Amino acid sequence: MALDRDHVLRAAAALLTRKSTATMDEVAKAAGISRATLHRQFAGRDALVRALEALGIAECETALAAARLDEDPAEGAVRRLVREVEPAAGLLAFLYTENQLFEGEEQHAGWARIDDRITALFRRGQQNGEFRIDLTPAWLTEALFGLLASGAWMVQSGKGAPKDFTRMIAELLLGGALRREES
Amino acid sequence: MALDRDHVLRAAAALLTRKSTATMDEVAKAAGISRATLHRQFAGRDALVRALEALGIAECETALAAARLDEDPAEGAVRRLVREVEPAAGLLAFLYTENQLFEGEEQHAGWARIDDRITALFRRGQQNGEFRIDLTPAWLTEALFGLLASGAWMVQSGKGAPKDFTRMIAELLLGGALRREES
DNA sequence: CTGCGATGAGACGTCAGTGTCTCATGTGGG
DNA sequence: CCCACATGAGACACTGACGTCTCATCGCAG
Numbered sequence: 001m002a003l004d005r006d007h008v009l010r011a012a013a014a015l016l017t018r019k020s021t022a023t024m025d026e027v028a029k030a031a032g033i034s035r036a037t038l039h040r041q042f043a044g045r046d047a048l049v050r051a052l053e054a055l056g057i058a059e060c061e062t063a064l065a066a067a068r069l070d071e072d073p074a075e076g077a078v079r080r081l082v083r084e085v086e087p088a089a090g091l092l093a094f095l096y097t098e099n100q101l102f103e104g105e106e107q108h109a110g111w112a113r114i115d116d117r118i119t120a121l122f123r124r125g126q127q128n129g130e131f132r133i134d135l136t137p138a139w140l141t142e143a144l145f146g147l148l149a150s151g152a153w154m155v156q157s158g159k160g161a162p163k164d165f166t167r168m169i170a171e172l173l174l175g176g177a178l179r180r181e182e183s
Numbered sequence: 184m185a186l187d188r189d190h191v192l193r194a195a196a197a198l199l200t201r202k203s204t205a206t207m208d209e210v211a212k213a214a215g216i217s218r219a220t221l222h223r224q225f226a227g228r229d230a231l232v233r234a235l236e237a238l239g240i241a242e243c244e245t246a247l248a249a250a251r252l253d254e255d256p257a258e259g260a261v262r263r264l265v266r267e268v269e270p271a272a273g274l275l276a277f278l279y280t281e282n283q284l285f286e287g288e289e290q291h292a293g294w295a296r297i298d299d300r301i302t303a304l305f306r307r308g309q310q311n312g313e314f315r316i317d318l319t320p321a322w323l324t325e326a327l328f329g330l331l332a333s334g335a336w337m338v339q340s341g342k343g344a345p346k347d348f349t350r351m352i353a354e355l356l357l358g359g360a361l362r363r364e365e366s
Numbered sequence: 367c368t369g370c371g372a373t374g375a376g377a378c379g380t381c382a383g384t385g386t387c388t389c390a391t392g393t394g395g396g
Numbered sequence: 397c398c399c400a401c402a403t404g405a406g407a408c409a410c411t412g413a414c415g416t417c418t419c420a421t422c423g424c425a426g
Contacts, residue, residue: 021284023383034404039385075361097280100336101204122360132362139351140360142337143330150329153283160322168322176359177305177323178258179315206413217374222415 005041008033009055012048017090018156020097024048049098056095057110059088064117074125075174078144081118082170085148089165090156093149115141140173147173188224191216192238195231200273201339203280207231232281239278240293242271247300257308258357261327264301265353268331272348273339276332298324323356330356 011031015022022030024045028038042048063084069077085092099107122140125131131140147169154160160168194214198205205213207228211221225231246267252260268275282290305323308314314323330352337343343351 146333
C-alpha cells in the first residue's frame with residue numbers, strides 16, 4: 001500500500017512534469033489504476049500536488065545530503081549539488097511553476113529550509129573568496145532553480161541531450177558565458 | 184478601438200503575469216471593461232493568449248532592434264539585450280510557461296526568429312573569442328530566457344529589487360558565480 | 367433632437383473536471 | 397472453501413469557467 005502510493009506518486013510526477021494540466025483521469029491511467037483508487041489514495045488533486053511537493057522536498061534534501069555542501073571547496077559542492085539534484089529536476093520544474101499559483105497560502109516550510117541551505121552554501125563561497133560578492137546568495141539560489149527548470153525543459157523538449165544537463169548548468173552558473181583568461 | 188485593444192492587452196499581460204490562471208472575468212475587471220466587451224475584442228481565452236504571444240514577440244523584436252546585437256563586442260550586446268528586454272520579462276515568463284502547454288501545435292514562428300537571432304549573437308561571441316565554446320549557443324539562449332523568468336518571478340514575489348534585475352541577470356549569465364582573478 | 371454604435375449587466379446553456387457513491391468482480395488469507 | 401477487502405467500472409450531482417445572447421443605457425455625431 002505504501003509501495004502503491006509511492007508508485008502512483010512517481011507516475012504522477014512523470015506525467016505532470018510533461019503535462020502540468022493533466023487530469024486526475026489521465027494521472028490514474030498513467031499510474032495504471034482507476035480514478036476511484038486514485039481518489040482513495042489522494043483526497044483530491046490538491047492533496048496529490050501537496051504529496052508531490054513533499055516528494056520533491058524529500059528528493060531535494062536527499063540531494064543536499066549527498067552533495068556534502070559543507071566540504072571545501074564551495075565550487076565542488078555546487079557541482080555535486082547540480083549532479084545530485086538532476087533526477088528531480090523535472091519534478092522541481094513542475095513544482096516551481098506550480099508554486100506561483102499558491103497565491104495566498106504561504107509555501108511549504110521545507111522549501112525555506114532548502115533555500116536556506118543553498119543560500120548558505122553560496123554565502124560560504126563568497127566568504128572564502130571563491131565566489132564574487134556582487135551577486136547576492138539569494139539571487140544565485142534563485143538562478144540555480146531557474147537554470148534547473150530551463151535545463152529540464154530543454155531536455156524534455158528534445159532540444160538538449162540529458163548527458164549534457166549537469167555540465168551545462170553547473171558551468172554556466174559557476175563560470176558564465178565569458179571566456180576566462182588562461183591562468 | 185485599436186487603442187482600446189492595446190490597453191486591454193497590457194492590462195491582461197500585467198494580470199496574467201501575476202496570476203497565470205486568471206479568469207476571463209478577472210481579466211475584464213483588470214482592464215476596466217465588462218466580460219462582454221472583452222469577448223467582443225478577443226474571441227476567447229485562446230485568442231487572448233495568442234494576442235499576448237504576438238505582443239510578447241513584438242516587444243522582443245523591439246528589444247532586439249534596440250540592443251544592436253551586431254555591434255562589437257558581443258558582451259555589450261548581451262548586456263544591452265537584457266536591459267532592453269527587461270520591461271517585457273514578466274510577460275515573457277508567462278508565455279514561457281504557457282508555451283509548455285501547447286502540446287501538439289507547433290509554436291509561433293516568431294519565437295524561432297527571435298531564438299535564431301539570440302543564438303547567432305552567442306555564436307558570434309564564441310567565434311571572436313569573447314565567449315567560451317564549451318557551452319552551446321542554444322543552451323546560452325535557453326539559459327537567458329530561464330534567468331529572465333527567474334528574475335521576473337523574484338521581483339514579482341518581492342524577493343529582489345527591480346533595480347538589480349538587469350545587472351543580476353547579465354552578470355550571472357556572462358560572468359558566472361566564480362570570482363575572477365584580477366587581470 | 368434623434369438615431370446609431372458601443373458598452374455594461376446579466377441571464378442562459380454547455381462543457382470539462384471533480385468528488386462521491388454504488389455495485390460487481392476477484393483475489394488472497396484464514 | 398469462504399469471507400473480507402481492495403479494486404475497476406461507471407453513474408451521478410456539483411462546480412467553475414466559458415461562450416453566446418438579449419436588453420437597457422449612454423455618448424456622440426449628424
